[in-house]
Amino acid sequence: MSSGDAAAQVRPGSVQAEIRQSVPFRTPAEEAGVTLMRTSSVLSRAMARVVEPEGISVAQYNVLRILRGAGKNGMPTLSIRERMIEEGASITRLLDKLEEAGYVRRERCRPDRRQVIGYLTDEGRALLERLDPMVGEAGEAAMGVLSAAEVTTLVSLLDRIRCGLRGDD
Amino acid sequence: MSSGDAAAQVRPGSVQAEIRQSVPFRTPAEEAGVTLMRTSSVLSRAMARVVEPEGISVAQYNVLRILRGAGKNGMPTLSIRERMIEEGASITRLLDKLEEAGYVRRERCRPDRRQVIGYLTDEGRALLERLDPMVGEAGEAAMGVLSAAEVTTLVSLLDRIRCGLRGDD
DNA sequence: AGACTATACTTGACATGCGAACTATCTCCA
DNA sequence: TGGAGATAGTTCGCATGTCAAGTATAGTCT
Numbered sequence: 001m002s003s004g005d006a007a008a009q010v011r012p013g014s015v016q017a018e019i020r021q022s023v024p025f026r027t028p029a030e031e032a033g034v035t036l037m038r039t040s041s042v043l044s045r046a047m048a049r050v051v052e053p054e055g056i057s058v059a060q061y062n063v064l065r066i067l068r069g070a071g072k073n074g075m076p077t078l079s080i081r082e083r084m085i086e087e088g089a090s091i092t093r094l095l096d097k098l099e100e101a102g103y104v105r106r107e108r109c110r111p112d113r114r115q116v117i118g119y120l121t122d123e124g125r126a127l128l129e130r131l132d133p134m135v136g137e138a139g140e141a142a143m144g145v146l147s148a149a150e151v152t153t154l155v156s157l158l159d160r161i162r163c164g165l166r167g168d169d
Numbered sequence: 170m171s172s173g174d175a176a177a178q179v180r181p182g183s184v185q186a187e188i189r190q191s192v193p194f195r196t197p198a199e200e201a202g203v204t205l206m207r208t209s210s211v212l213s214r215a216m217a218r219v220v221e222p223e224g225i226s227v228a229q230y231n232v233l234r235i236l237r238g239a240g241k242n243g244m245p246t247l248s249i250r251e252r253m254i255e256e257g258a259s260i261t262r263l264l265d266k267l268e269e270a271g272y273v274r275r276e277r278c279r280p281d282r283r284q285v286i287g288y289l290t291d292e293g294r295a296l297l298e299r300l301d302p303m304v305g306e307a308g309e310a311a312m313g314v315l316s317a318a319e320v321t322t323l324v325s326l327l328d329r330i331r332c333g334l335r336g337d338d
Numbered sequence: 339a340g341a342c343t344a345t346a347c348t349t350g351a352c353a354t355g356c357g358a359a360c361t362a363t364c365t366c367c368a
Numbered sequence: 369t370g371g372a373g374a375t376a377g378t379t380c381g382c383a384t385g386t387c388a389a390g391t392a393t394a395g396t397c398t
Contacts, residue, residue: 028320029312038254039327040209042334045256048386059354078376084327085207087214088355092378098258114363114376128241136196143198145333146326148354151197153325157319158208164314166212210355217356247346257385261348266383271391283346283393 023142043142050138051131054103059086061135063094064103064128067120074119076109103127205330212311219307220300224270228255230304232263233272233297236289241289245278273298 025031044058051061066083067075081091098104103124108116116159120128143151194200213227220230235252236244250260264287267273272293279285289297312320 028317028324029308030305032312032315032320032324033308034212034254035324035327036205036207037213039331040206041255042210042331044206045386046334047202057353060340076376077378083177085203086210086355089357089378093354104181105215109376112364112376116377132195136199139196139198139202142330142334143201145329146201148197150326151201153195153322155201155204157326158204160206161311161315162211165215215358228384245346246348256386257346258387259384262384281346281394285347 036158046138046142047135050134054127054131056098056103056127058093059090060098061082061131063091063098064120064124067104067118068125068128070118070120072119074107074117076115076117077106080118098124185331205327214306215311217306219303223296223300225267225272225296228253228259228263229262229267230297230300232260232267233285233289233293236287237275237294237297239289241288243276243286245284245286246275267293 025034047058047061051058056064062084063080066080077091077095080095081087081089084091095104095106099106103121105119105121106116107119109117146154216227216230220227225233231253235249246260246264249264250256250258253260264273264275268275272290274288274290275285276288278286280327283337315323
């Protein structure tokens with residue numbers, strides 16, 4: 001509307017083309033935001049297709065990975081939450097499901113009885129090891145179109161965006 | 170596990186630092202994927218904080234924007250869905266809420282009575298105009314830490330990732 | 339015309355993200 | 369000691385993503 005000509009050039013492969021949006025984005029920042037969220041959504045679904053055959057969601061997979069990273073000392077519930085991709089309060093239910101499925105064990109902590117420590121079970125570890133190669137492949141498939149230097153650049157740009165959002169928060 | 174040394178250097182500001190993960194990512198692709206999804210999540214929550222005071226969700230805001238882009242001809246339900254960031258089938262319910270709130274109007278199409286065309290109402294347009302400046306600010310705040318050239322680079326990298334994922338799908 | 343298939347939603351069931359309220363502990367400090 | 373406040377989880381209500389099944393309408397073939 002403001003720029004006059006509606007049918008301006010549309011970069012092929014761009015979100016604007018993908019979304020068939022007739023009105024271009026108002027600002028580059030806006031385009032970047034939408035592109036970022038859409039790309040994340042597509043990637044997330046690709047990951048889901050990999051892990052769901054094993055009966056877990058991407059969020060659950062994430063929790064299992066975090067617990068594997070924690071090692072045999074386990075990790076308290078809220079620490080797990082901090083490390084998740086999504087920051088939700090749904091961590092309790094997620095752990096409920098994982099415990100029910102036998103991939104996770106939970107125990108009240110001794111010195112501080114408020115805490116509940118989660119541990120990865122052997123089944124959980126086995127599941128992760130079964131998924132590792134496929135998840136790795138999916139990641140490589142997604143990022144494979146970029147060179148190593150470009151992946152580094154991407155990560156660095158995203159890190160800076162998050163830092164900015166945090167400080168602003 | 171495979172790489173041996175756990176306490177390698179942790180880039181400050183990186184997802185690895187933010188997530189306090191003791192075990193570094195296995196591959197750069199993996200780090201990029203997690204970083205991408207986490208950044209998107211943070212950005213999405215930032216957007217939510219902007220639009221929720223007006224009583225709508227980010228997804229609803231997105232639909233309203235799409236309908237504004239469609240102009241007075243409106244847009245059929247499934248076309249709206251294609252243009253959303255998330256590709257879900259929840260579009261009907263989203264439109265239900267928006268219609269209930271008076272921001273959207275729906276009509277059966279004349280030539281093809283299967284289609285339901287959605288239109289932005291004046292209230293919807295007014296809501297968007299009320300939100301535009303704040304959303305714009307939030308976007309600028311998020312991307313403001315990057316130079317114009319960096320924003321362009323980011324968008325181009327993300328576009329390529331999505332293209333790769335699509336072809337692979 | 340009548341049947342078969344495709345299209346455009348719509349609905350239902352379930353998982354999950356999110357904020358807010360609630361419970362159980364723990365800590366601190368008078 | 370005992371009460372206020374912080375901390376760790378849990379639970380609730382609601383919105384939404386996802387898949388699968390259902391409904392109405394179009395188009396197509398015979």
